[in-house]
Amino acid sequence: MTKPAYKRVLLKLSGEALMGDDAFGINRATIDRMVADVAEVAELGVELAVVIGGGNIFRGVAPGAQGMDRATADYMGMLATVMNALALADAMRHAGITARVMSAISIEQVVEPYVRPKALQYLEEGKVVVFAAGTGNPFFTTDTAAALRGSEISAEIVLKATKVDGVYTADPKKDPSATRYDKISFDEAISKHLQVMDATAFALCRDQKLPIKVFSIVKPGALKRVVMGEDEGTLVHV
Ligand SMILES: Nc1ncnc2c1ncn2[C@@H]1O[C@H](COP(=O)(O)OP(=O)(O)O)[C@@H](O)[C@H]1O
Numbered sequence: 264m265t266k267p268a269y270k271r272v273l274l275k276l277s278g279e280a281l282m283g284d285d286a287f288g289i290n291r292a293t294i295d296r297m298v299a300d301v302a303e304v305a306e307l308g309v310e311l312a313v314v315i316g317g318g319n320i321f322r323g324v325a326p327g328a329q330g331m332d333r334a335t336a337d338y339m340g341m342l343a344t345v346m347n348a349l350a351l352a353d354a355m356r357h358a359g360i361t362a363r364v365m366s367a368i369s370i371e372q373v374v375e376p377y378v379r380p381k382a383l384q385y386l387e388e389g390k391v392v393v394f395a396a397g398t399g400n401p402f403f404t405t406d407t408a409a410a411l412r413g414s415e416i417s418a419e420i421v422l423k424a425t426k427v428d429g430v431y432t433a434d435p436k437k438d439p440s441a442t443r444y445d446k447i448s449f450d451e452a453i454s455k456h457l458q459v460m461d462a463t464a465f466a467l468c469r470d471q472k473l474p475i476k477v478f479s480i481v482k483p484g485a486l487k488r489v490v491m492g493e494d495e496g497t498l499v500h501v
Pocket residue numbers: 276277278279280316318406424425426427429430431432433434435436457458459460
């Protein structure tokens with residue numbers, strides 16, 4: 264049997280992807296399908312940490328936040344990621360995966376705080392760690408949290424599971440003539456202002472020499488193919 268290409272990965276799951284075809288919130292069937300994908304990879308013995316987004320519940324820059332103080336709106340966005348993390352960990356438990364949620368903002372009755380050595384210990388024990396509350400700071404995104412936590416746990420790669428199947432020459436939702444890259448360098452992605460991830464996340468990964476793979480969350484089996492090192496999505500490299 265061929266071995267996975269990575270021993271430890273950081274998976275970024277978009278909050279919006281949890282909505283499925285709903286307008287907002289958490290779609291049960293969608294979350295269960297994602298967890299099944301995660302279980303498949305965990306069974307391969309790959310150590311898996313997850314950063315979950317919050318865009319399905321609240322986004323600091325959304326119209327609903329208009330007129331609000333940006334930092335306050337961002338804290339609401341971070342709290343939304345905590346709700347998603349709890350839902351995700353619960354769904355994982357149902358699927359037989361042992362998961363631990365760690366939050367960058369302390370809400371001690373609800374989740375344990377993020378403590379790096381503890382997170383590393385959980386990973387070594389084969390538990391899936393779900394990082395909640397992003398970086399814990401306003402003006403950042405959960406993509407940047409993925410770059411940060413990925414660096415902290417010495418993940419070999421950040422896997423960004425999103426609605427598109429890779430990085431395109433332009434936003435494929437707006438420009439149907441956009442074409443997909445097989446791979447692209449961080450410098451090119453940043454200089455071309457490709458919006459699939461924010462520049463802060465790209466720059467942090469570039470500086471830490473932490474590659475990113477962007478792939479589709481809706482394509483069945485894509486996560487496993489990525490972890491097995493098969494041709495899937497777009498690699499963003501140094
Ligand atoms: N050059 C590009 N290549 C791919 N996707 C892009 C690009 N520019 C913008 N996008 C958009 O970025 C989205 C993914 O980024 P983001 O909004 O951060 O989603 P997520 O909720 O997954 O974090 C895609 O759904 C796509 O519509």
